């Protein structure tokens with residue numbers, strides 16, 4: 397954390413903290429945004445996460461996914477956290493989120509702890525960005541300085557949430573969706589997909605149409621040819637029926653299910669990516685000379701992966717933040733727009 401500017405403006409507080417984040421005309425995010433107004437924000441969120449993890453080993457994975465699903469829809473504005481409003485349907489009920497996205501209660505617990513310490517200061521969008529970094533760090537992954545100063549939006553978009561990248565999509569489609577939010581480099585796509593080094597996936601995303609890789613891949617009546625046969629046999633035992641509506645959860649990375657490491661990429665090297673969207677990065681015909689060499693590099697070097705991942709998380713966190721107070725607010729309750 398940068399602390400020298402903070403000492404310089406001690407006592408001038410909020411206005412100075414905002415001014416520090418101004419670079420030229422447009423307000424930008426910065427690491428020290430809460431240094432004067434809520435200096436313990438990071439530690440407060442961290443303690444809530446550690447407490448939640450005691451009874452839920454999956455929570456770190458679930459929280460970074462919330463940040464991803466927030467940032468890809470209307471930018472990183474906390475829109476995913478809003479419940480139904482008049483005339484606006486919650487993103488929580490979009491297909492990629494419903495019965496799948498989780499951790500909302502932990503975000504609420506972090507918000508409550510922050511409201512106790514510094515009422516009305518830390519936005520819900522920033523809580524998601526902080527929780528994502530803390531989750532990676534506590535799982536053995538890289539650390540990075542989280543950029544802060546996002547305001548919470550006042551709208552949500554269920555259609556945007558329904559357009560999130562899908563597990564059955566090809567490399568072409570995935571690249572298009574990342575470019576659409578300004579993540580133009582294949583390094584961002586490959587590095588951020590490495591978050592599938594921890595967390596769980598339901599059978600419906602590997603055994604049900606249109607995501608079926610085990611029984612009837614793309615209507616071929618055959619399994620996905622880029623899926624390792626022994627791994628397929630293992631997955632069939634876990635997800636024994638096509639379109640079976642199974643409640644079973646599978647590890648995204650069966651080698652080290654809860655650790656943040658480079659094994660996602662070593663899995664891809666041996667055709668053990670679990671989702672089509674994972675294996676595409678290595679095995680798509682279009683991956684040659686584009687994403688496949690990046691997969692190879694990360695499979696060889698955890699250091700290279702961690703460095704790129706940290707930078708790509710900052711890039712993702714910079715998707716359309718709201719910094720203009722006339723366009724956003726610090727929500728009191730992450731589930732509701734203020735005064736609603």
Ligand code: HEM
Pocket residue numbers: 454456457458459460461464495496497498561562563564570588589591592594595596597598599601648671673
């Ligand atoms: C590249 C496009 C992506 C697709 C198609 C995709 C798809 C999915 C799917 C289908 C699941 C399983 C959901 C379920 O079965 O309930 C999942 C889980 C997960 N995804 Fe992704 N994802 C993508 C990118 C990302 C990114 C960029 C991140 C974070 C940086 C991420 C983090 C996670 C995590 C951590 C989980 C496990 C969550 C948990 O256990 O609660 N994913 N993803």
Ligand SMILES: *[C@@H]1O[C@H](CO)[C@@H](O)[C@H](O)[C@H]1NC(C)=O
Pocket residue numbers: 480485486
């Ligand atoms: C939210 O609104 C939609 C559409 O109006 C409705 O179908 C759904 O049941 C509502 N969800 C909740 C949790 O109230």
Ligand SMILES: *[C@@H]1O[C@H](CO)[C@@H](O)[C@H](O)[C@H]1NC(C)=O
Pocket residue numbers: 605612614615616617
């Ligand atoms: C496989 O998928 C195709 C296309 O969705 C479908 O027409 C076909 O009936 C499926 N095969 C089986 C055995 O269900």
